Amino acid sequence: MAKIIACDDEPYIVQGLRYLLESEGYDVSIANNGIEALELIEKEVPDMLIVDVMMPKMSGFQVVQTLRCRPETKSLIIMMLTAKGQRSDAVYAREIGATDFMTKPFSPIKLRERVRSLLAEKCEAPA
Amino acid sequence: MTSPRLEKPLSQLCADAALARTLIRSAEALGISFAILDAHGRHQFGPTQAGEPSHVRPLEMSPHVRGELRIHADFNGARLCAASDLIAGMMESAHHGLHTINGMAAEICDNYEELNLVYDLCPQIASKHEPISIGEELVAQTAEILDCRRVSLLCYDKEENVLSVLASRGLPSEVTTSKIPAVGSVCEELLLNDDLLMLADTADHPYFKLMSRGAYDGTVFAIARMPLRVHGQLIGLLTATERRNNAPFTAREGKLMMALATMGAITLQNSRLDQRLNETFISVIQCLCSAVDAKDPYTHNHSARVSALAVRIGRQLGLAPDALRDLRLAALVHDVGKIGVPEHILSKSDRLDRDEWMVMQKHPEFGAKILSQSKELERIALVVLYHHERYDGEGYPAGLKGEEAPLHSRIITTADTFDAITTARSYREARPHQVAIDEIKRCSGTQFDPMIVEAFLRVMQSMPGVRSESVVCRL
Numbered sequence: 001m002a003k004i005i006a007c008d009d010e011p012y013i014v015q016g017l018r019y020l021l022e023s024e025g026y027d028v029s030i031a032n033n034g035i036e037a038l039e040l041i042e043k044e045v046p047d048m049l050i051v052d053v054m055m056p057k058m059s060g061f062q063v064v065q066t067l068r069c070r071p072e073t074k075s076l077i078i079m080m081l082t083a084k085g086q087r088s089d090a091v092y093a094r095e096i097g098a099t100d101f102m103t104k105p106f107s108p109i110k111l112r113e114r115v116r117s118l119l120a121e122k123c124e125a126p127a
Numbered sequence: 128m129t130s131p132r133l134e135k136p137l138s139q140l141c142a143d144a145a146l147a148r149t150l151i152r153s154a155e156a157l158g159i160s161f162a163i164l165d166a167h168g169r170h171q172f173g174p175t176q177a178g179e180p181s182h183v184r185p186l187e188m189s190p191h192v193r194g195e196l197r198i199h200a201d202f203n204g205a206r207l208c209a210a211s212d213l214i215a216g217m218m219e220s221a222h223h224g225l226h227t228i229n230g231m232a233a234e235i236c237d238n239y240e241e242l243n244l245v246y247d248l249c250p251q252i253a254s255k256h257e258p259i260s261i262g263e264e265l266v267a268q269t270a271e272i273l274d275c276r277r278v279s280l281l282c283y284d285k286e287e288n289v290l291s292v293l294a295s296r297g298l299p300s301e302v303t304t305s306k307i308p309a310v311g312s313v314c315e316e317l318l319l320n321d322d323l324l325m326l327a328d329t330a331d332h333p334y335f336k337l338m339s340r341g342a343y344d345g346t347v348f349a350i351a352r353m354p355l356r357v358h359g360q361l362i363g364l365l366t367a368t369e370r371r372n373n374a375p376f377t378a379r380e381g382k383l384m385m386a387l388a389t390m391g392a393i394t395l396q397n398s399r400l401d402q403r404l405n406e407t408f409i410s411v412i413q414c415l416c417s418a419v420d421a422k423d424p425y426t427h428n429h430s431a432r433v434s435a436l437a438v439r440i441g442r443q444l445g446l447a448p449d450a451l452r453d454l455r456l457a458a459l460v461h462d463v464g465k466i467g468v469p470e471h472i473l474s475k476s477d478r479l480d481r482d483e484w485m486v487m488q489k490h491p492e493f494g495a496k497i498l499s500q501s502k503e504l505e506r507i508a509l510v511v512l513y514h515h516e517r518y519d520g521e522g523y524p525a526g527l528k529g530e531e532a533p534l535h536s537r538i539i540t541t542a543d544t545f546d547a548i549t550t551a552r553s554y555r556e557a558r559p560h561q562v563a564i565d566e567i568k569r570c571s572g573t574q575f576d577p578m579i580v581e582a583f584l585r586v587m588q589s590m591p592g593v594r595s596e597s598v599v600c601r602l
Contacts, residue, residue: 012235019232084246107243108236 007031008052034058188222262294265391277369327375355392434458436542443582457507464494510535
């Protein structure tokens, strides 16, 4: 069972993500901010991180940049959630090394499919 | 998307870190130790202890989530019962809390899906301009979102009180072209006042057959229908039926259909207003031209004919729709400056003397000056200013050479000359088309741009209608 960390400061979104991905059988942990996400990842590197861009204290971008500097999370699958209409956010997300991004409000059906295919790609890729 | 409610098995409930912490602290405070087993007797929580437990009780959080609580304690009786009740109560609350959160999370997911659809479809519908393409987009979206094979968008004509098909899919062809009268007490009432109507099957609705007016063959099926309104006025009716999965429509799908209809109504209305504005604009311009034409009975309808011919030449040259629109307008108003030329000069039957000719030659400048007053017409002021320039640079007012004069001006010069030769003037009779064609050919490269003369000749070959039209107008 793949392990996913969902990180967003909005409790409804993070619960929605948890519910959606648990329904698919993933093992989901919740982080309510960037610092919590980094702490969880330090304990155990998950298979995937879903992280919102706009968060107080530590933005999603900072989380991704921090993770990309660490050898153990250099190739961690990271999907960023960007706000609608912020095209530059999506470009920046790619630039700093996010694997993928979706704009909010995302379609749960599409997110589920995207998560599935990203994890499948990881399985296919040589270790 | 309707997600099934997710109930966490006892194992996952016990794996919740916050709950585990609370349970451990409670055990300490109560002075007991306890273990939780799932329905299959597998250990899920707490220390595995040897020996018989002092107390065993079944846990039943829900019919699907069950287990057993085993307490080891140094005491008995009421105190043990109270401790047992407390732990069981905590497990139930935890399960209930999680279940509630899951319910809300499922709702959030559904709402997000819906919001996402609406966000996606609004720009797609709003990007269309023509009523028919708006209608087709609306029908396509409705068919996809509601998973229906048969979708129609009817337009309501208030004056005739009839509905006609603007766009559809899966509808028999005899229906797509017929007009459906909206009269009849019950039908009218339902058509004009009902909001969203969703039926699991058509037999549910006593008036359905009346409302449909034979558009359906009586087979029973689920149907959803939503009126399109602007300021409360009915402008159309969106209907979807023949679901691929034959299931009744859900409340969520109803909401989506309402969103589609609202978006469609606004876009359709905008397109109509835009069209009306454009028509009004053109008709005001035509009025202005008639005012000029009226000064000289010989040039009656001259502007309209030049405009029609210029547009044909423009099409031959492959101009884009926007450029053609400007050409049409410029040709319509090319002589508007004649309003500043005294009538006795305009209608003089003898040749103009030098001074009169000087005044006459001012009309492109007068015209450009008039047009530059309007922001919308400013663009074509230059076209009008140079419509008497010649390819060899011998024209007026600026003596522009070759392609220095705007393309539109060079087209209008050619069309203008053709019309001038083929219609009667105050100083001479009308002459046959062939004379005009020969004259224009002869002056290709001197007075006219050869490229435009070629396009003009192609128009003459392919459109004999131009000739007869000119003849009719002349009479």
